[in-house]
Amino acid sequence: MIGQGNEKEKGRMTRLRCYRQFILFILSCISLGASERISSKTYVIVSGNVACIRRLNGTHQVGCSSEINGNVGVLHYINDTDSLNWLINSGPHQPYVALLTSLNFNRDTVQQLRNSKKITGIIVIHTDDSATTPLPDSFSPADKCPGDLYGLYHNNQEYGNCKKVTWNEDGNGMFFEDFEFPISIVTNKNETDYLINNCYLKFNQPTQGVPREYPLCAVQMKSRMAAAKDSETCIRRTNTPTNLNPDKYCDALGDKNVIGFFKDVPEDYKPEKKSIILAMARMDSYSLFENIYPSADNQVSGIVALLAAAEALRKYKDHFDNTTKDILFTFLNGEAFDYIGSTRMLYDMDKGALPLKLKMDHIDRIVEVNQLAYREGGKIWIHADPVSRNDPNISSEINDMISTILDIGKNLSDIVGAVDQTQPLPPASTQKFLQKTLVPALVLTDHKKTFTNKYYNSRFDLAKTISAMVNASDNGYNHVTDQASNLTVAATLLARSLYTLATGSPAPEGLMAEQQSVTHMLYCFLISPNCDLFKQVIPPAREAFDDLASQKSPYPFYVSVYGQINNVTRIIQRLLTHYIGTVEKNHTESCTSSEKASLQLYNYLWMAGPLNSDNKTRTVTCVKSRVTQTKAYSPAFEITDYNGWGGFQYSTWTESSWATNALLLRVFLIPSKAMETSILSGGVILTLVSMVLIYFLNKKADILFAHPRPSSL
Amino acid sequence: MDLAKVKDEDKLNLCRKYYIGGFAFLPFLWFVNSVWFFREAFLKPEYQQQKQIKTYVIRSMIGTAIWIAIITTWVVLFQTNRVAWGITADKISFLIPKGIP
Numbered sequence: 001m002i003g004q005g006n007e008k009e010k011g012r013m014t015r016l017r018c019y020r021q022f023i024l025f026i027l028s029c030i031s032l033g034a035s036e037r038i039s040s041k042t043y044v045i046v047s048g049n050v051a052c053i054r055r056l057n058g059t060h061q062v063g064c065s066s067e068i069n070g071n072v073g074v075l076h077y078i079n080d081t082d083s084l085n086w087l088i089n090s091g092p093h094q095p096y097v098a099l100l101t102s103l104n105f106n107r108d109t110v111q112q113l114r115n116s117k118k119i120t121g122i123i124v125i126h127t128d129d130s131a132t133t134p135l136p137d138s139f140s141p142a143d144k145c146p147g148d149l150y151g152l153y154h155n156n157q158e159y160g161n162c163k164k165v166t167w168n169e170d171g172n173g174m175f176f177e178d179f180e181f182p183i184s185i186v187t188n189k190n191e192t193d194y195l196i197n198n199c200y201l202k203f204n205q206p207t208q209g210v211p212r213e214y215p216l217c218a219v220q221m222k223s224r225m226a227a228a229k230d231s232e233t234c235i236r237r238t239n240t241p242t243n244l245n246p247d248k249y250c251d252a253l254g255d256k257n258v259i260g261f262f263k264d265v266p267e268d269y270k271p272e273k274k275s276i277i278l279a280m281a282r283m284d285s286y287s288l289f290e291n292i293y294p295s296a297d298n299q300v301s302g303i304v305a306l307l308a309a310a311e312a313l314r315k316y317k318d319h320f321d322n323t324t325k326d327i328l329f330t331f332l333n334g335e336a337f338d339y340i341g342s343t344r345m346l347y348d349m350d351k352g353a354l355p356l357k358l359k360m361d362h363i364d365r366i367v368e369v370n371q372l373a374y375r376e377g378g379k380i381w382i383h384a385d386p387v388s389r390n391d392p393n394i395s396s397e398i399n400d401m402i403s404t405i406l407d408i409g410k411n412l413s414d415i416v417g418a419v420d421q422t423q424p425l426p427p428a429s430t431q432k433f434l435q436k437t438l439v440p441a442l443v444l445t446d447h448k449k450t451f452t453n454k455y456y457n458s459r460f461d462l463a464k465t466i467s468a469m470v471n472a473s474d475n476g477y478n479h480v481t482d483q484a485s486n487l488t489v490a491a492t493l494l495a496r497s498l499y500t501l502a503t504g505s506p507a508p509e510g511l512m513a514e515q516q517s518v519t520h521m522l523y524c525f526l527i528s529p530n531c532d533l534f535k536q537v538i539p540p541a542r543e544a545f546d547d548l549a550s551q552k553s554p555y556p557f558y559v560s561v562y563g564q565i566n567n568v569t570r571i572i573q574r575l576l577t578h579y580i581g582t583v584e585k586n587h588t589e590s591c592t593s594s595e596k597a598s599l600q601l602y603n604y605l606w607m608a609g610p611l612n613s614d615n616k617t618r619t620v621t622c623v624k625s626r627v628t629q630t631k632a633y634s635p636a637f638e639i640t641d642y643n644g645w646g647g648f649q650y651s652t653w654t655e656s657s658w659a660t661n662a663l664l665l666r667v668f669l670i671p672s673k674a675m676e677t678s679i680l681s682g683g684v685i686l687t688l689v690s691m692v693l694i695y696f697l698n699k700k701a702d703i704l705f706a707h708p709r710p711s712s713l
Numbered sequence: 714m715d716l717a718k719v720k721d722e723d724k725l726n727l728c729r730k731y732y733i734g735g736f737a738f739l740p741f742l743w744f745v746n747s748v749w750f751f752r753e754a755f756l757k758p759e760y761q762q763q764k765q766i767k768t769y770v771i772r773s774m775i776g777t778a779i780w781i782a783i784i785t786t787w788v789v790l791f792q793t794n795r796v797a798w799g800i801t802a803d804k805i806s807f808l809i810p811k812g813i814p
Binding site: 065068224225226227228229233236237240247249 | 799800803804809811812813814
């Protein structure tokens, strides 16, 4: 009996011991498992970084790229000439990564840094805060004569190569340079403060010109681009089937143009010769850095004016019948990259691929709106082409057009003027159309001679630079800025001019652009797309609404890669439909939710619709219009065995592709080269010594490790 | 396989197989042949099959040297001229490097 009790006692004690050990094991797992990775203690990742990417055309590569594993350099903050000179003349710890302020990031400084051969990367500070990112006097990475090689005056002795007017005086051409190191901007103020205070000032700043000792704070910039040499090479490599693992090297730039015929026509309508007025604007621009394409002056101002003019004309649509001309509102994409959209449109015209088999002889005249925000002398300026004036018919038509618009302008606080007759057209899509056929054409811009926009195609072409932004408490959606009221007058001018040119009669007094529409459009395009106007025109689907609500910054005005969704194109197509279309109540079978290219006479589009009186739900509407989209994709990429890559016929721009994890910027401390070498050699010596030791141990194992004598049996 | 435990005729057979095989554009067989049978051919005391093995090993060594020369020349030529050859170089490449011309 007693023995059995002892057995039970022992069993219970063993079980208790097991439980205790098990619980201890679990506890230690939990406490040790809540540890940090060593890499997160070593590296600080800067997430708000935007890189300069590589693009290619038929003959060159431009932009920036890093080494495969990134470029590592000691951080040096340059905010005045002293720090710049210190880096170039005395800095001993090369390679460096230069941290520049917005005022210092210009061609001169960058060239000096490049020539010193001491830097391996550049970071530029670009936050929303104007104290850390002051606006420079001017900054334009475009060239001084944009689009000249592909334009109307290429090879023209008198007007070509900006002989008469240098359009973009402030252009430094940095966009078209091939940098051998990466350039990035940092957009988050906390992170720029971290870089300056915790990295540079703490470890790297020289004390009275004397360089600091290691360890120093370094930055690794990774932005490895896959494409190289030129478009022809990278497209060939992407399409070549010799690779077992097909790789994407680059993608062609391109998207869609948006076109919309204005007047209502019967089912059997065929356009007559010289019966259509082209009212054009471009939809895209570029800048040095990815996704930062604000384009306020170039060309949101033009887009807004044209859309507002379309809306104003809508009320008088019944004045347009088979005795008047038609207006074709055209929004071209890819124009900033050697006129992708207009070249493609003309190519499609030749092939009969446009709706109504549109051709150049259907076009009676062209009116293009260009930049409109920085009006020189408070006026909008009318430019015409001097070469087409050689034809007396066209010359008199142009003069008529100019006097018509000047008259209309007189009634609108004298807002318009005409430039010198001997001056050529500024960079504009009209140039491509005139290359095909000479028709009377005018371009309306805000500059009389050289550009008034000091930030042409740069990251500074913002709402606040064109005075279209306020710090109002209601977010400014309804607040009418100076720019908005001025652009409304411009839109009214445009609407009345188009009316008179199309119908031949003076415009009615009531034909005026809506100031509210212009204000709303400026807000939605430049400040935030999560606005009521856009909510009205998007498809009535949950995903569309959620997508819009999640947008934190304005849509980028960049043509982007062909095949990728471009929100600007979609929203402009919807806005144009909304402004010139009619609400279709009965026959909604043909109504679709997605915008597509169609050759039909009329298109039907579902929209979310205006807010109901309960301010919560919307009435879904079907809108009937003659708005559609056409391809804006360079024929160079569609023609088999195209061999005009070095020529100036079709745009050849592509954008390099990059791996998903290829963009990175992180900060860490680095030791001196001496320390790195000594650690490495120490390790190697240790390995060799241990190998030798083990060899000898192995050889003399018998002597060293005596076998235990087997127990006698 | 430990050659010490193999019979002499089998050693000769093995050496011959590797020698013949190397002619099928497999220079590594010749390389292995020359290294593996080196001791057998030159350092071991005389036995009947050794003369034949010696000829095979010497010929394998010559073949290896020729192949090393060919491959080295081609690799150096290609690496230095790949960029200059442009389209031709791309046509004969399986893996085209990214990010460089």
